[in-house]
Amino acid sequence: MSEAPDLSEAEALAAEHALGVLNARERAAAETRMATDPAFAADVEAWRNRLAPMLDSVASAPPSPELWRRIERLLPANDNGALMNRLKFWRNSAMGGFALAAASLAAVVVQVNQPPVTIEKQVPVSPQGQLLSASVVSQDSRVQPLFVAAYDPDRKSLIVTSLLPEGSERDKVHELWLIAGQDKPKSLGLVESGKAKVIALPTELLAKMADGAALAVSLEPPGGSKSPDGPSGPVIGVGKLSKL
Template sequence: MSEAPDLPEAEAFAAEHALGVLDARERAEAEMRMARDPAFAADVDAWRQRLAPMLDSIESVTAPQGVWTRIEAMLPANDNGAVMNKLRFWRNAAVGGFALAAASLAGVVVQVTQPPVTVEAPASAPGQLLNASLTATSGQPQPLFVAAYDPDRKALIITSLLPPGADRDKVNQLWLIAGQDKPRSLGLIEPGKAKVIALPLDVMARMSAGAKLAVSIEPEGGSKDPNGPSGPIIGLGELSRL
């Protein structure tokens, strides 16, 4: 089945930086790029503003007792400034070790609450943001994927909460199920990663509250069935307005 195209590299990189899913090296690269490229800085700031409403859907997560003490013990003790900088980084990054669902959105909290970049982004009327939590279809109803749709950016951000490397001989395929239409493939998702997907107009027309997103387990390359998934659906969620 045809897949929606990915965003251009620069746009995807800006979205991933705003979402907070880059590693330390990539984040440093993004910050340097923002300093020298006003257009890229404007893209990052625009994504931060568009993702800000997701803050309302994030519940606070309490770290297990003693976790920050253990992290502090691993950091150099002779440089208080460096310790605090590293501690702040690890508090944001290490939260995924004990709360995968919160980790997928924690980066949004960190990035959106930073001082805005002093670059003006083009003004535009905001569209209706949608989000979805795709929960397991068997066993405990825990979230396996989270998604946010931004019509103004013509893009969907999908984050896998599965452990990296899961289903090594299989792939996870994302589907849009809208009304009576047959499922539409939106692409493959790597476990433990976030992906920004640029959506064509015909897919955007079907992105509305009540439509569903699903993830199936498929053989390498994705489903060969022209009518939809060939493997089991492992995650399912309904799009709702933010």
């Protein structure tokens, strides 16, 4: 198995932030970086512009009736005793808060006296190539979506998001394949359940990423397929690339 090279850390983070697959901590860190790193902010906006058409192809899913009841069970009850305890805590903390405010004010004065930092805004480059997308669906009677993918020809990269529960492969791994024409399937690397991955495609595969080519996912032993001819395990999902 030959795995495609990954994008740089910054490119991958920008793509994942634009796709909305980061957790709360990672998302906060990405937003902080956007505020201080114009190049990174431009990368995020470029990915958002490129991936925006995918939203039109994703059907909305209404929440289950049980969802609100679960939320209500997680909310704290109206407990006056607990409220009074919180009020006592904040009253006892007030004097300490005054001291903290004074220290914060001093820090602000120091910051004001520092020379201003100029951040130049970088305008994202308008996309030139045609974005392709694919929905990799199961091959049984249920026709269940398993993965979604988008190919950005400008950045020569493929972003793949798993719709399966995290860790669902257990002692197996999912391997992504490109099927173009009569060629043998080409491995694009491993993709984890419940996660997104940005894959920088090797040069020899760029021309094969076209409308009508297909992506497939097979279930393989750890490390992926050892067969030079393609998947060694069952193919669990297939989807054709098409223009958005």
